[in-house]
Structure formats: structure tokens, C-alpha cells
Amino acid sequence: MKLKLLVFFNLMFITTHFAMCQNPAKNSLAVEKIWGQYDKYKEPGIKNRFMKHAEMMPLIPKHVDSRLVTIEEIGKSVRGRSINHLTAGRGKTKVMLWSQMHGDESTATMALFDMFNFLSSNDDNSELRKLILNNLELHFVPMLNPDGAQAWKRRNDLEIDINRDARMLVTPEGRALMELAKKLQPQIGFNLHDQNYLYSSGRSKNSATISFLAPAYNYPKDMNAVRKRATQIILSMNKALQTKSPGNVAKYNDDFDPRCFGDTFQGMEISTILIESGGYYHDPEKQFIRKLNFLALLTAFEAIAKSSYEKEDIKDYDAIPENENSLYDVFVKNVIITKEGREFKTHLGINRSQVRSTDNAAMSYSGRIAELGDQELVFGYDEIDASGLKFTPANIKTMTKAEWEKLTPQQELDLIKEGYLFVKWSDGPSPTGAIKNRLLNLTNNTENAVQEAGIGQNAQFLLTRDGKPVFAVVNGYKVDLSQPAKVLANTYGY
Known part of the structure; x- marks a missing residue:
């Protein structure tokens, strides 16, 4: 009798649970x-x-x-x-x-x-x-x-x-x-x-x-x-x-x-x-x-x-x-980085800080590395499994202002695939701050300031396999180089 009751109640539980799942x-x-x-x-x-x-x-x-x-x-x-x-x-x-x-x-x-x-x-x-x-x-x-x-x-x-x-x-x-x-x-x-x-x-x-x-x-x-x-x-x-x-x-x-x-x-x-x-x-x-x-x-x-x-x-x-509080804008897992002459595998958490316009009527974004090291039960709005990929500093491409202005999104993506994330104008200084609807950054510097991963660093780097870029992180945004070109909310001018 007890066995029959046990079976009955188990069936009732299963039926009720199934009904709840079927009727959300x-x-x-x-x-x-x-x-x-x-x-x-x-x-x-x-x-x-x-x-x-x-x-x-x-x-x-x-x-x-x-x-x-x-x-x-x-x-x-x-x-x-x-x-x-x-x-x-x-x-x-x-x-x-x-x-x-x-x-x-x-x-x-x-x-x-x-x-x-x-x-x-x-x-x-x-x-x-x-x-x-x-x-x-x-x-x-x-x-x-x-x-x-x-x-x-x-x-x-x-x-x-x-x-x-x-x-x-x-x-x-x-x-x-x-x-x-x-x-x-x-x-x-x-x-x-x-x-x-x-x-x-x-x-x-x-x-x-x-x-x-x-x-x-x-x-x-x-x-x-x-x-x-x-x-x-x-x-x-x-x-x-x-x-x-x-x-x-x-x-x-x-x-x-x-x-x-x-x-x-x-x-x-x-x-x-x-x-x-x-x-x-x-x-x-x-x-x-x-x-x-x-x-x-x-x-x-x-x-x-x-x-x-x-x-x-x-x-x-x-x-x-x-x-x-367990989300990042971008979470990069299992990336190989080099610091102080040591190569090791780790995770990077990246967040984009909000930068108000002068009239307080719009927002732009500035991405930085927020965390470096082993992390548990954290996630990203966007995630990159960088297993086998290396953190790689990006290069600076020199061109004229007119050449920059004529670049299509696809041409910018092609430059990223060649290892570039920055453009320096050869015929004058470029603007600083947020740059809307582009894939590349501008810089007035001769060298990329981001040479290695570090907390607080601008999130501007490549993830490469055998020296070839597979992903890019551009101003704290994930860019999958296997996908069609798509401009970002903003890149940055330095």
C-alpha cells in the first residue's frame, strides 16, 4: 500500500510539473x-x-x-x-x-x-x-x-x-x-x-x-x-x-x-x-x-x-x-599574454565607461581592461574564447586625412586583419575623443601606448593565432574578424 501511494504521489508530481512546463x-x-x-x-x-x-x-x-x-x-x-x-x-x-x-x-x-x-x-x-x-x-x-x-x-x-x-x-x-x-x-x-x-x-x-x-x-x-x-x-x-x-x-x-x-x-x-x-x-x-x-x-x-x-x-x-555584479561588457577567456617576460594564460574583463557629451544630451564610450586573472562565475555581454590566441599590440597605419575619410567599413576591417587598429594622419593632427561610426581609432602618437595587457589600459588590442588576427577588441568592443564589417558606436582619438 505504501509503495502504491509513493508511486501515486510521484506520478502526481511529474504530471503537475509537466503541466506547469507546458503552460508557462x-x-x-x-x-x-x-x-x-x-x-x-x-x-x-x-x-x-x-x-x-x-x-x-x-x-x-x-x-x-x-x-x-x-x-x-x-x-x-x-x-x-x-x-x-x-x-x-x-x-x-x-x-x-x-x-x-x-x-x-x-x-x-x-x-x-x-x-x-x-x-x-x-x-x-x-x-x-x-x-x-x-x-x-x-x-x-x-x-x-x-x-x-x-x-x-x-x-x-x-x-x-x-x-x-x-x-x-x-x-x-x-x-x-x-x-x-x-x-x-x-x-x-x-x-x-x-x-x-x-x-x-x-x-x-x-x-x-x-x-x-x-x-x-x-x-x-x-x-x-x-x-x-x-x-x-x-x-x-x-x-x-x-x-x-x-x-x-x-x-x-x-x-x-x-x-x-x-x-x-x-x-x-x-x-x-x-x-x-x-x-x-x-x-x-x-x-x-x-x-x-x-x-x-x-x-x-x-x-x-x-x-x-x-x-x-x-x-x-x-x-x-x-x-x-558578475557581468563585463566583454569577457575574454583563456588568452595568452606576456608580462614582465613571462607568458601565461589568463582571463580579461573589459568594461566601457560612459563619457557624457558637453551638453549632457548624449553618451560615448571608452573601453578599458577592468580585471586580469583567474575569475569564476563571471560573464560578458560579449564573450571571446581565446584558447590558443595571444594578446597582441596593434599597429598604426599612416595615411592622409582624405584617405581616412574615404575608408569604407570593409576597408577598415581589412586593415584590422593586417594588424592595424590606429590611423595617424600624415598631413596634420587628428581629433581626440569619441569618433562615431568607425572601426579604427585615430592617434597623434607615433607608437601604440598599449603594448601589454594591464588593468586600466585602454582596451585596444588584437587576439592572434600564429601572428594572424582572429579577433580584435576595439575601444572595449568585440570585433569578430570572420564576420562582415559593422561599425561601432564609437572608437577613439588619442
């Missing part, structure tokens, strides 16, 4: 349809992630005119820029969302304006739109730190991190948010941020494209009904995101910090959800991540309006991998 999480038909039509809601006035206060404000009046939102100024930044509160919907459940508390974290801000376009549209997606607006009262602060956005920096103009100011309330921006929360007393809050794109979902190659957190409200990290609701809403969003970007969701560390707004609001009985937008392969402007934010928020609004999140089992939250 699905979005509602309404959400899935809107995902497919996202481009018609994407705000065309937002061209890239470097949106400033002066560029955001003209996007609001059309939503006021359509009677989707009402707008009020709830404060001014240190520099006197307005901090605005937009209200939409007429439901009983109050939801407050604030974005760009850190000025250089704008992904969710872009998604909020896409959401405004959806909510103000008049089309065949009206059923979900009405469900949201009839059941929720939505309160948005789309740019809490306009001075930080202007300078494209994390902190405000007092050099204070607003998200560490919930207790002392030194900043006018932090005071404005706290006063709004106390006045509204929302049931649910969304704290919208960006995080380092080098975080992974667990110790894996998968980037942590979206990370969630239901913040703790005390040091023991107790789970009460308020925090439980935040956790259940996260689980609803996670299921939706897994259908579009499987494996790219993580959860943030939940250590309690009484200085932070999320932790503080959780203690004020506001079910608060942190959303961190990280990185995604070949998405430096975060436009796909913007779309994922739109999906996550739309799913959350539907789940809150229907109370469907209440079906989620918070034990599933433990299954979401934690953020890990």
Missing part, C-alpha cells in the same frame, strides 16, 4: 494585444534617454487637454525647476508613482509618457483602459529631480542623494515627495529607478534587465500585509516580463535602510515596489527596457484593478534570482 505564464489577452501595439503608444517626443525638464514639460499639456490628467506643482527643485504631480483615474485604490529621483535614471520616465498616451487614447483597447481608470486613482511624479536630469547626474544640486533623504528631508525634492505621500495616503507606491547595467540575474550570463524589490520596513525584514501586497504585485509583473525577456528579472537586496523612501513608505503602510531598469544586450539607449517598463506597469495596474495579484504565493518571490 501568460499575459491577459488585453495586455498581450497592447504589447503588440506598443509602437502606437510610444511617445515620439522622447528621442533618447537624456530627457531634460524643459523637454518633458511640453509633453504634458496634450494629456491635460484630453482630460486624462490634472496637473499641480508640488514644489521646486534647488534650481527652481517645477516638480509636478499628475493625477489620472477616479477609482478607490490610490497608486503613487515617482520617477527620476536620481537624475540620470530616466527609463521609467520614458515609459510613463508611453503610458499616458495609452490611457488617453480612444481605440479598441478601451476595456482595459476603463478598468484601470475606473478602479484606480493614479498619481504620477514623472521627474522628481529635474536638476539632476539637467546635469545628467544621480544627486540633486545640493549633492544629496534624494533617495537617502527620507529621514532628514534636507532636499526640497524629498520634502515635496513626502508631503504628497502624506496628503494622498496611497495604498500602493512605485519607486522607479535605473541600476548598473553590469548586474546579472543571479550568477548567470543573463543581465538583470528589470530588478524588483518589496522593501523591508524594519531591520528584521518582517513580512506584514502591506509588504506582502507589494510582493504579490511584483510576482504578477514578473510573470508578464518572463514572457518577453525570460531569465532577465532579478530581485534587489532587501536590507532595511531608514534613509530610503521605499523603506520609509513601506513603514507608512504604503505597499511600495522598487523597479530598477538595468541592461539588455545591444540596448544602450534602453528603448526595449522602456517597453518592458510599460508592460510591467500595465500588468500591475490590471492586477491591482482586478485584485488578481492576491492569488500570488509570496513563496515564489524567493525563486527570483538576486542581483549579482
Whole structure:
């Protein structure tokens, strides 16, 4: 009898597990349809992630005119820029969302304006739109730190991190948010941020494209009904995101910090959800991540309006991998290098630092070697298995400015195959800094400064077999010399 019961329960487990594998999480038909039509809601006035206060404000009046939102100024930044509160919907459940508390974290801000376009549209997606607006009262602060956005920096103009100011309330921006929360007393809050794109979902190659957190409200990290609701809403969003970007969701560390707004609001009985937008392969402007934010928020609004999140089992939250700092832009494995007269095999981790333009409206990149040595459980957005390949300094090709300007991408690739990564003009000095849409660098030097691999060195080198280049690393970008020529976001002039 015991044997029969054991067999029965094993069969039940296998059947249930198989059913779960065969029936992965699905979005509602309404959400899935809107995902497919996202481009018609994407705000065309937002061209890239470097949106400033002066560029955001003209996007609001059309939503006021359509009677989707009402707008009020709830404060001014240190520099006197307005901090605005937009209200939409007429439901009983109050939801407050604030974005760009850190000025250089704008992904969710872009998604909020896409959401405004959806909510103000008049089309065949009206059923979900009405469900949201009839059941929720939505309160948005789309740019809490306009001075930080202007300078494209994390902190405000007092050099204070607003998200560490919930207790002392030194900043006018932090005071404005706290006063709004106390006045509204929302049931649910969304704290919208960006995080380092080098975080992974667990110790894996998968980037942590979206990370969630239901913040703790005390040091023991107790789970009460308020925090439980935040956790259940996260689980609803996670299921939706897994259908579009499987494996790219993580959860943030939940250590309690009484200085932070999320932790503080959780203690004020506001079910608060942190959303961190990280990185995604070949998405430096975060436009796909913007779309994922739109999906996550739309799913959350539907789940809150229907109370469907209440079906989620918070034990599933433990299954979401934690953020890990285990990614490089490029990870080179098993490369043979020579240093101090010694030849040995090792690994190289390469990262591209971001260099702001003078007007804080664009970004270029400068690649450097970040780590050298044996490494475990680290990965790269791009990886090179350099087994049998040698780290080889590149050569400098001399030509005129006119000859440089006439080079095609294929001709540049052919020069790399001959061992060149730099061009020196013979008839005058060349520009320094970022050079857009090329494969070769420029230099005013007579000798390549990168002669051996070293931490902090510019990531400009060849990987060769028997003296013949197989791969190149150009300004921190992987170039596979067996593939067709493709220009890079930028090379560099020295």
C-alpha cells in the first residue's frame, strides 16, 4: 500500500510539473494585444534617454487637454525647476508613482509618457483602459529631480542623494515627495529607478534587465500585509516580463535602510515596489527596457484593478534570482599574454565607461581592461574564447586625412586583419575623443601606448593565432574578424 501511494504521489508530481512546463505564464489577452501595439503608444517626443525638464514639460499639456490628467506643482527643485504631480483615474485604490529621483535614471520616465498616451487614447483597447481608470486613482511624479536630469547626474544640486533623504528631508525634492505621500495616503507606491547595467540575474550570463524589490520596513525584514501586497504585485509583473525577456528579472537586496523612501513608505503602510531598469544586450539607449517598463506597469495596474495579484504565493518571490555584479561588457577567456617576460594564460574583463557629451544630451564610450586573472562565475555581454590566441599590440597605419575619410567599413576591417587598429594622419593632427561610426581609432602618437595587457589600459588590442588576427577588441568592443564589417558606436582619438 505504501509503495502504491509513493508511486501515486510521484506520478502526481511529474504530471503537475509537466503541466506547469507546458503552460508557462501568460499575459491577459488585453495586455498581450497592447504589447503588440506598443509602437502606437510610444511617445515620439522622447528621442533618447537624456530627457531634460524643459523637454518633458511640453509633453504634458496634450494629456491635460484630453482630460486624462490634472496637473499641480508640488514644489521646486534647488534650481527652481517645477516638480509636478499628475493625477489620472477616479477609482478607490490610490497608486503613487515617482520617477527620476536620481537624475540620470530616466527609463521609467520614458515609459510613463508611453503610458499616458495609452490611457488617453480612444481605440479598441478601451476595456482595459476603463478598468484601470475606473478602479484606480493614479498619481504620477514623472521627474522628481529635474536638476539632476539637467546635469545628467544621480544627486540633486545640493549633492544629496534624494533617495537617502527620507529621514532628514534636507532636499526640497524629498520634502515635496513626502508631503504628497502624506496628503494622498496611497495604498500602493512605485519607486522607479535605473541600476548598473553590469548586474546579472543571479550568477548567470543573463543581465538583470528589470530588478524588483518589496522593501523591508524594519531591520528584521518582517513580512506584514502591506509588504506582502507589494510582493504579490511584483510576482504578477514578473510573470508578464518572463514572457518577453525570460531569465532577465532579478530581485534587489532587501536590507532595511531608514534613509530610503521605499523603506520609509513601506513603514507608512504604503505597499511600495522598487523597479530598477538595468541592461539588455545591444540596448544602450534602453528603448526595449522602456517597453518592458510599460508592460510591467500595465500588468500591475490590471492586477491591482482586478485584485488578481492576491492569488500570488509570496513563496515564489524567493525563486527570483538576486542581483549579482558578475557581468563585463566583454569577457575574454583563456588568452595568452606576456608580462614582465613571462607568458601565461589568463582571463580579461573589459568594461566601457560612459563619457557624457558637453551638453549632457548624449553618451560615448571608452573601453578599458577592468580585471586580469583567474575569475569564476563571471560573464560578458560579449564573450571571446581565446584558447590558443595571444594578446597582441596593434599597429598604426599612416595615411592622409582624405584617405581616412574615404575608408569604407570593409576597408577598415581589412586593415584590422593586417594588424592595424590606429590611423595617424600624415598631413596634420587628428581629433581626440569619441569618433562615431568607425572601426579604427585615430592617434597623434607615433607608437601604440598599449603594448601589454594591464588593468586600466585602454582596451585596444588584437587576439592572434600564429601572428594572424582572429579577433580584435576595439575601444572595449568585440570585433569578430570572420564576420562582415559593422561599425561601432564609437572608437577613439588619442
